[in-house]
Every structure is written in C-alpha cells, then in structure tokens.
Amino acid sequence: MPQHRRSMEVNVTGEPTMNLPRLYRTVSRDRQRFECLSWWLCFRCLPVLLMILLSLLLLSATAVRAESVAAGDVGSGQLLLTDQQGKVHTAMTQRSRVDMRISGMVAVVRLEQVFRNETEDWMEGVYAFPLPGSSAVRFMQMKLGERRIVGKIKEKEEARKSYQKALHAGKKASLVEQQRPNLFTTRVANVAPGEEVVVELEYVQTALYQDGRFSVRLPTTITPRYMPGIPGDELRSLTVLPTHGWAVPTDQVADAPAISPLQHADPGSDVQPHNPLEIYIELDAGMPLASVDSPYHQVILNRSGQLYTLQLAAGKTEMDRDFVLNWRPVAASAPAGALFTEQVDGEFYGLLMLVPPALQQPASLPPRELIFVIDTSGSMGGVSIRQARASLGRSLQLLRQQDRFNIIEFNSDYRMLFRRAQPATSHNLQLAGEFTRHLHASGGTEMLPVLRAALSAQDDVDELVTQPPLRQVVFITDGAVGNEEALFGEIVERIGASRLFTVGIGSAPNSWFMRKAADYGRGSYTSIGEETEVDATMSNLFKRLSTPAALDIDVTWPDTAEVWPQRVPDLYAGEPLHLLVKLGSELPDQPLIVSGRVGDSDWQTSLQWPAQQSEAAPRHAGVASLWARKKIEQLLGEKHRAEDPQSLRDKVLPIALRHQLLSPYTSYVAVEEAKARPSDAALESRPVPNSRPRGQSSQPYAYPRTATTATANIWLGSLLLLIAIFVRLCRQEGEHA
Template sequence: MITSIATLRPEECEPVPDAGLGALVTERGNLPLESVDVTAAVSGLIAGVEVVQGFRNPHDVALEATYVFPLPDRAAVTAFKMEADGRVIEGVLKERGQARADYDRALAEGRRAAIAEEDRPDVFTIRVGNIVPGERVTVHLTLNQPLPYEDGAATFRFPLVVAPRYIPGTLLDGEQAGDGWAPDTEAVPDASRITPPVLLPGFPDPVRLSLAVAVDPAGLELREVRSSLHVVREEGDTVRLQPGERLDRDFILRLSFDASTSLALVPDADDGDEGTFALTVVPDPAPATANAKDVVLVLDRSGSMTGWKMVAARRAAARIVDTLTGGDRFAVLSFDGVVEQPEGLGEGLSEASDRNRYRAVEHLARLEARGGTEMLAPLEQAVALLSESGRDRVLVLVTDGQVGNEDQILERIGARLAGVRVHTVGIDRAVNAGFLGRLAGLGSGRCELVESEDRLDEAMEHIHRRIGAPLVTDLSLKADGLDLVPGTVSHLGSIYAGVPLTVLGRYRGASGGALAVHGLDSTGQPWERRVAGARVDGRAMRPIWARARLRALEDRYAAGDHSLEEEIVGVSLRYGVLCRFTAFVAIDSRVVAEGGPGHHVIQPVELPGGWESPVAAAPMMMLSAMAQPPAGAPMAPPGLAAPGAAPKFAASGMGGAPREMAADSLAPRGAMMSPRPAPAAAVPPRELPRAELTEELRRLRAAESLGPADRLRHLQDLGSRLAALAVYLGGHAELEALARDLQTSGDVDALWRRAVEGLEALSRSGGRRPFWKK
C-alpha cells in the first residue's frame, strides 16, 4: 500500500490557469489531438506503460495528423496498434525506410495507416493518415522502462511536452525532413522534425490528459511517494493525476525504499537457450577519498534559461565551486552565443584558492539569460582544458539541454571524453533528459534532473559526491557457472556512494550461477563482490536490455561509427524494440478515402511550464523564411504568431502535400504566413566533384606519417582548397563546414580524423542522405 504522498508547495503545483480567450480552433475546425491517456504499472524498479492518443477529424475531407511528443529516454517501445471504426490493426516493426514507403503507399491507395518513429531517444513522431470526416482514431504505444535509483529513492519520470530547441548551423537546401518551425541545417539535418509549433498561452486545455500509476513495491518496503510539479490523488495503490492538468511539464514520482544487491536471471519465453540478466550491486556506505582534481564547470546562460532556471543554474554552479578544495584546479565557462570566463582567472585552469573561488562566484552571480544555445564550442573548450591533466578530470554541464544538434555534439567530443568524468545537471520542467543522459553516459558520470528550486539542494548533494573520487573504479565482470554472450554486457563504469551499480546483459544455457564484480577501491586495493543468481519472471527485462544496447550503439553511430547501421537495425528487429533506424507501421486493408488525405495538420504543443512567456522562447526559434545567414552564423529569432491569424501552410516534408499549422500557435512568422523558400544560391549549383574529393582523401592518407607541424599545414592547405571548391559550387554547407574546421588550430589528431571522415562522407555521397542517417 502507498503510505503517503507528499507534494511540493501549492504555488509550485497549481495547474496553469486558463485565460479564457476562447476555443482553440483553426479556420477548418478543432485540432486533431483530443486526448492522451497514460497508464503505468510500477513493479520494483521497472515500469510498464501504455500510452493511448486519441485523434478526431473535424474537417470535411480525409485528414493526416502529425504529433511530435516525448517518451522516457530509456523506455523500450515494444508494441504499436491503431483502432478505428471498430477495427484493431496491429503495428509491424520494420526498417524505417521500408516502413515509410509502406505508409505513404497505403495513404495514396486511400487506406488508413499510422506510423511511429523515433527522432531522438526521447522525441517521437506519430502520423495517422486517412482519418475520414468526423471519425475518431486511437493509437496505442506499449513500453517498458527502468527506474533510476539512488540514495534510497527510485524516480518514475514521464515527459509530456517537447520543449523548443535551439537550432544552430547553416540552412540545407532541398526538401525538408519534416514540418516544424525550424528549417533543416547542416548541424541539425532533421530540425524540421523536432520543432512542432507551440501553442500561444491563455487558451482552455486543448488536450484531455489522464495519467495513472499503479505502484507495487515488489517485496520492498515503500516508505513514501512524492509527487513533483503535478497535483495527484491516491486511490488505493494507484496515484492518479487530477483532472484539468496540461501537457506542459514532466510528470515525476519519487518512491522511497531500500534496494538490495541481486542478480536476476530471466530466460526468454520464446527461446529456452538464452536469457537476460540484471545485476544490481548496492555499495557499502563508505566515504570516498578526496583526491586532487581538475574541474571545468560549463554553465548555459542562453535565452531558454530565463526565469527560475537561471536562478537555479547560478545557485547550482556556485555550489559546485564552493565544494572545491585548495588542492584542486578549476575553470568556469558560461556560454550563449559566446563563451566567457571570470575576470582575473585567466584562460586555463586556476588554483581553487579562496580568492579565485570568490571571483568565480561573483561572475556567476552577475549572469543573466540571453542569446542562443551554442553548446558545442564551450564543451570543446572544456575538453581541451582537461586533455593534458594527470589528475582526476571532471566536467560539469549545467543546462536545460534544449538543443537540436545532439548528434553533432556527441560526434565532435564523444571520442575525446576518455578519462573525463562528465556530470550533467538538467534544469527544466521539460528537460532534454535523453541528450544529457547520453552525454553523462559517455563520460561515465551522473545525470541529475532538477525540475524545481526545491529539488536543487538534493540534486547538488548528489553531484557533490560524484565530483569526488568514486568508491570503486576499474570494474570488470567474471562469470561463475553462467555463460555470458560476448558483446552484450552493458558498460560497467564506476561505483559511487549512494548509487547502485546496474549491469544488464545476455546469457546462454541454464539460468543459474553467479557473477563476480572486481575493481579497485579508493585506496587502490582490490575490491570484489560476488552475487548468486536467482531465476525470476520478468518479461520486461529483455526489451529494457535491448533498448540499452540500442542506445549504446546509436551513441557510437552518432560519434562517427556509421558502420553500425546494419547491427542497430538487426538488434531492433530481433528484439522488437523501436529505434531511430526502424519504425512501427499499422496499415488497414480497407480503402476509406479515395485519393488519399486532402488535409494535413501538425499538432501544436504546449509551451513548457516555467517558461515565462513566448518571448522567452523566441531566441530558440529560427526564422525559416530568411535568406541563408553567413557561414557558421545561427539563424535569427522569429516574430511571434498573433492569436486569430489565419492558418497558413509550411513546406512539404513528410507526405507530399503542405501541412497546416494552427493559427493559435507560436511559430516563425515566415513559416506561418508563407511557404518556406529554399535558400538562395549565389550561382547556379554545380555537381559535387567526387573524383577530386577521392583524390584529396588519397593524398591525406599518404601524408599521415608526417610530423604534427607538417600535418597541420597540410590540413590548413586542404581547408583552403575545399573553401575555394565550395565557392565554385555556388555554396555547399557540408563542404564549407569542413573547410572552416580544417583552417583552425587545435588538436592535430582530432582535425585529421575530421578531415578523413568528412572527405569519406562527401566522396561517397550521392546527394542529401536520409535525415535519420546523418
């Protein structure tokens, strides 16, 4: 039974009040999304969830509706189905290109169809096509997710809105990948898919939301259930959201109980020869030793951090600085469109003396939110500062994570994080948890999510302990009587105080035996923990492992290893778990709309709670109707759509016909008031000379044995030739970006890899690649 439910203060949990400005309609009728129903069943540290989305066609012609929405970034989506006119159509998981082709063909033939696609680990798109006039269609998603656990509490977090994200880079010409307010760029080639229009505030609830969580402690003693950000009520063992809440912030429950060391062995139901294991090791409550360390703190002060988020970020950053000791060295980098450091500390690492820490805290206290979220440059600078350190190296990023170029960031810095512990502090009520978790995972660190100022102190205590040395490092796993499948065991990382070690993997044969974890403790002495296995019934374990495996492979792909595509698709299809290279598609056999849908609407989403006003979001949004800016410059902020403006059409992207955006939404004026034009070229475009690029690649490889100075000169010369080639071609975003990178100074090995990978991609490209393969 649930013993108690604690809430935040009333002023933090009240639903957003309606301003009573009238019904939310376009000139063609109501918006298509009517309801979102979330039903979760928590059992111990695992949650099974079903999400049901209800669509209705208020128009007099067949409709295709598009909805961009979030899901938990570690959740495994395992089933999809569509219900309409008393019929149930089960979705089939296919390679993404094939699923899209099947969906488009079904629509053209007049049949109902629905498709579910992943655009980010926590951002998904559903399209439902050929909804006939007056008809209601529901789509069902089934998923399983693990609950993160530390310091005696597990967290069930379910995101409810995709926040606006900053889109850097130069515009790409050609067909857009989607129908959002931001055009695609070389840094974010699918920007138009992850930027749905945003509702202007002040309207009655446009979507009916229901959310219920049944809690089963699974034999553990449940001490308390805390709700954050939402008003809930208790009904037996179920926590239910109060009616009238909006889809504008994450839903969060914290469940307090004591976890225990265990090894769960779950044989496959359909294959007795294999199974999945889940190892949990709870560390002893021993303090970590305080070794001298180098710490670089990176603080986001961009426009999306306006309001309480900036206050919380300054407090968090100051707390981190205050925890440093005299033997440490540190640097503070604050960024928006530029990177700044405290006056008097210099450009490198400074001793953490009282005077230097005071200067840093003074600098932090003066920061205000402004500008765009150019995150790549400060992260590269932070990694460079830590690259030559012989001490413990720590990078702490404080941000809301609202950027669209996640893959570009991971590709540029992922391989350089070896030996650096990366901790991320995500501050928002609709935080980009997927990206921050991936970044922390690459750096074997922790990701703390802060949804309110009340949560800040608790989160900073966690980060303080992580910044110190871990309890156990150099971990390895040894099987005793258990046959592990090679290449399936998740990353071990390190063991920190208050944080259980969780390892997932696959095994063959009988469900018996033990696993031993070996490592070195904080004094350098050998450490070992042996855990005997127990066979359990846990059908969710296999898809949760598969999702973790897919995330690891996708992160390696994003970091530049594009040879993994076939393996990613294979794992996804074998284990029935959605990923970025596959899609669920459900197609009805009946023809209901001759000629396909005559109307297309992309559903606008709520402005996230805590974002002070649409103006605060404006720096995030890119003016799609502008001419291409100078190379490397981010696009300018848009104007705001006025309430009651006539709905117009954005450029075609996902299905041929133009898509309508709601009149009462926040989107670039250019996208709302006129079709999006292609960027103008200075001269008629010419074909990319593949043979010349292949020859440049051959010369580059032949010069690999040169000394560092000669290699740098070779790269700079190559950059100048590529820049001239881009001018001759009349502009080419990828070629220009590569040329700029090679004409800068920096790590020669990193620049060399960038040159090889860039030339390989350009020499084999036959035009613009599918956006999900960028």
C-alpha cells in the same frame, strides 16, 4: 575653391555651439521649397524608410506560420493555426493516457494518444512527442471505434511507403517513427471530420536508482531545440513525408524539420489543458518502502500490502512538464543488488542491478579542478535561468580551499570568468558570485565551441605541478540542441583524463542527451526540476565528485552470456551497476559473483539466480526488450569510433526486427484495408502542437536558430539605422546650407 565650414559660435567656456539663426534660415528655406517641414522630412527619409520596411517584411515572411491567432478567437480546447497565406485553420487536437505497471525495476507502459479532427475536412495529423531515452517501444496498434489494427514493425523506408500508399488511397493508417531515442513522431491519415483515432503504444523502461532512491520519469513535451549550422538542404529519404516543423535543415542538423514541432503560443494549465494527460500507475517494488512521491504533480496514492496505486488528484494535467515518480526503500531493506529475469522464445534474459559498498569520504583528496559550464541561451529563459544560477551559486559554496575553478557561460558565444582556473579564495569566489548574479538568458545554444573549450583547457597545465589535478567539468543546461551526435563525437575525442557531469535544468530537459553525454564523459547525470531541489541535488552531486568511484568491476558471467554494455563503467557514490544479459536456453546453476575496488579496498558479493526457471517468466516481462534496446544503443555508439554506417545498419536492423522494436532503421505502421475517404474529398495535413514547457519564456519558433532574440535584434538594428541616417541628413543640411 571656397570651403564649406560649419557655422559655429564659441560660448563663454570656449566650447563651440551651432549657429542657431543660420540653421533656422536653412530649415525655413527648405520649408518654403517643400511648403512644410514634414514634406522635407519625407523627401529626405522616405526612400531609406521604404527600403528598411521592405527588408523587414522579407525577413519576417517565414514567421507567418508560427503566428498565433488572437486569444479571443480561440475557444476552450481549440487551436487555430495561420498558414503562409494568412488563412486560419482549426488544428487537430490530442489527449493522452498513460497506464504504467512497475514490478521491481521494470516498468511496462501503455501510452494511448487520442487524435480528434475538429475541422470540416479530411485530415492527416502529425504529432511529435517525447519518451524516456532508454525506452524500448515494442508494440503499436490503431483503434477505430471498436476495430483494432495491430501495427507491424518494418524497415523504415518500407513502412513509409506502406503508409503513403494508404494515405493516397483514402485508407486510415498510422505510422510511428523514431527521430531520436527520446523523440518520436505519430502520423494518422484520413481522419474524417469530427472523428477520433486512437494510437496505442507499449514500451518498457527501467527505474533509475541514485542516492538511495528509485525513480521513473515520463516526459510529456519538448523544449525547442536550437539548430546550429548554415541553412541548407534537408536530408531526404526516398519517401518524403511532411513534418510541419518550424526549423529549416542546416549543414549540422539535416533533419531539423522533423525534430522541431510547433507549440501552443500561450501556456496551458492543469485546469484547461491544451494537451490533457491522464496517468494511472501500479507499483510493486518488491520491498518495504519508506516513501512514495511525485514532486511535480498532485497525486492520490493508495496502498494494499506492498502494492501501491497512483493517479492524478485532478484527474488530468497539462503536458507541459515531466512526470516523475520516486520511491525510497526502508533503510534496512535498501537493496545491495537484484537479478530480474525473463524467458522469451526459449531463451533467458537477465537484468542485474547492484550497488557497490559505500565508502566514507577520505580525510585528504587529490587536488581538483572544477570547470562550471552554464547555459544562458534563450531557451533557458524564465524559471530555468533562475534554477541554473542557483545551482551554480550552490556549487561555489561547496568548493574547498584547495580547489581550483573557473566558470564558462555560453549562448551564441562563450566567455570565461578567468583566463584559466584559479584557486577558490574568498576574493575569487566573490568575483564568481558577482559574475553568476548577472547571468541572463538570451541568444543561441552554440554548445560545440564551449564544450571544446571546456575539455581542451586541460592542455594548459603548469608543468611544475608534480600531481596534476583531477579535472571535473560540471555542465548545467536544458540540453535543447539538435546536433547531439556531433557533441557526442566531440566528447569521445577530447575527454582525455577529464570527467563530465551534466545537470539537467527545467521542466522538460533533453535528459537522453545529457545522460549519454555523461556516459561518454565517464561522469554522471542529475536533474533539477524546481528551485527547491537545488541544495539537495547539488550537495549529492558534490558528494559523488568527492568520493572515490568503484573501479575494476568484474562479473563472472557464464561463457555463453552476451552482456551489454560490454565495458563495465566506473561507478560513483550512490550509483548502481546496471547490466543486461542474454543467457541462452538455461539459467546458470552457480551464483553470480561481482567484485571490484573502492578506494584502497577490494569488495565482492554474490547473487542467486531464480531457483525455478518458471520464476523468470511472469514477474519481469520486458527484460528481453530492454536487453535488445541496450544492445542497439551500444552498437549505435560505435559510430563515434569510425564504424561504417552501412555495417552499423546491418547489425542493428535484424535485432530491431526480431525484437519488434522502434529504432533509427525500423518503424511501426498500421493500415486499415477498407477505404474511408471518398475519392473526390481533399486531404490536408496539419501539425498537432505540443504544450510549452512550464516556466519557459516564449521562443521565436519560426526562426532556424530557435533560442535567439533575432526578431528583437532586427527591429532594434533597423531603428538605430534609421535614426543614424536621419541625423546624418540633418548634419549635411547644416553643412551645405
């Protein structure tokens, strides 16, 4: 059999070259056969090209509903959506107003959401929105012009049935549900064309105190969460309601559609906001203040005695970043502790805030091992990755020579700078700096494997070391994940002797998740909203890492007191003790004694209860709701310690119903008795989109794994495949000609 060989020549350097005349004759022959070269290419490549294009069409089909309409087709204040059939719809619009009253450490907040139907059809609007993770939502009403329908707290399934019955009957109704402690959904049914419906919520939250400064945070939008796992069936209740989320359920996040609201394709601005927000705040701190500021918004501040009032300088702002209000007491007036009380239904409730005495950093510290974990997933794109790199870079500068350290970066996978922690030598720090400078955002947010790796590395300890190092994990991320409960369980199981400190990054981080992760990891949480905050924030964090915590804290409560949390946590430098208590029908006569240990020193202090029981009622309304909210939070945390789900529900449901609080098992529903929509009028359901977090790069929301570059990877891979097939066909023609 004659063998086919390549027609080759050898040049003067001894390297083979293609016999060009032979190739030319081959191409010419095929050109004669198919009349021209283009026909030859079509004949050889068209079938493969058609298969690739068909595959791309199928892969892209699910993305249709997240595509934006051309900017020129959208008027000011108007949003257009494209459905699965390519039909363009005008969406419902939403604007909000916040009225906040702060007394001492307790903030009572009224949130007003105004929904307007810009379409010519009767509509149902679905709006997912964030609230502070510790907020206790305790009131809801729906306003229709001058009419007010006060919402009722009901068991979640019962509330859904009431809402769905009203929806089908043509009655106006509203339903508010909790999806996560910091993520809620409002539904408004049977909104007439051109009509506005107002949903008003009231919630209570506590001001946070850290490093000598009080603050309250108002989240306004949601960073798209990554949904790990294999796409599967949604965990459905008996009553199914459309969610309009871009994500599909997975085996790890069954409720993914409910926590993945659509967002505006283009970023808004404070001048022309997609979702306008107005803010009015009254602050009565109860002490002289050195400063009051809002770091991310321009505000107008007025003062009358100790009462401060604040509103936005421009009157409104885009809901694309957290609103934060800070106030710092005059140094001589900084509180060592405070007691706030409230009487509800004949019973007293109390809130204790106490700052342990400060201790100077000791001359010598035990050996320390720091593991820096940095999120480089797609949701960190834009400003966030720059903040994360700057935070990590500043952390490296703060390491001591006797420290050991390692860096783990993660997205769809993770990689370590070193196989195991290394000494903080100048050479290793130089390697770490180079590693940090080349970090970029892409891929998914597979947090479970990297968390497991960071907390498990403590098993790799040198057996010759007599004193094992104090192990501290610093986790830098925006927290944009949907499998929070699985991550909490992993922390509880693997934390051991390590400590987990979380650093929230970006304009709209998942603060609830990161604060709870730090609680389970016996560490602390801090956040960075702008790059200018990096130096001060990371320096304060390292101060906490380097200063002994306050340990063995004990409070002499009355015998009848019910205190939450039941286990008093260790406290780091600049952090307060924060406990909520139910006292019974009378306030104690004796002062409250608090004691503990800081370093090698014992300390003790006392706090007086209000002298008159009447003093408890007016000033600090909301303490009872905060106590019930904290009890529910602590009970729900038991699920990570093998608590039976039904038993857990039976404990939480009565508390939520008695205190009128939203929870995983309760919802608010308001229904107007009169029928509004004519029987022959159709009803459509539409999402009310959120604003994109400020500074974040655009995300491909229509894909289940949100923070990925899946679309680009598909197109690039297909192009490379097409080129490879084309080259292979050309080579075969050359071989067999």
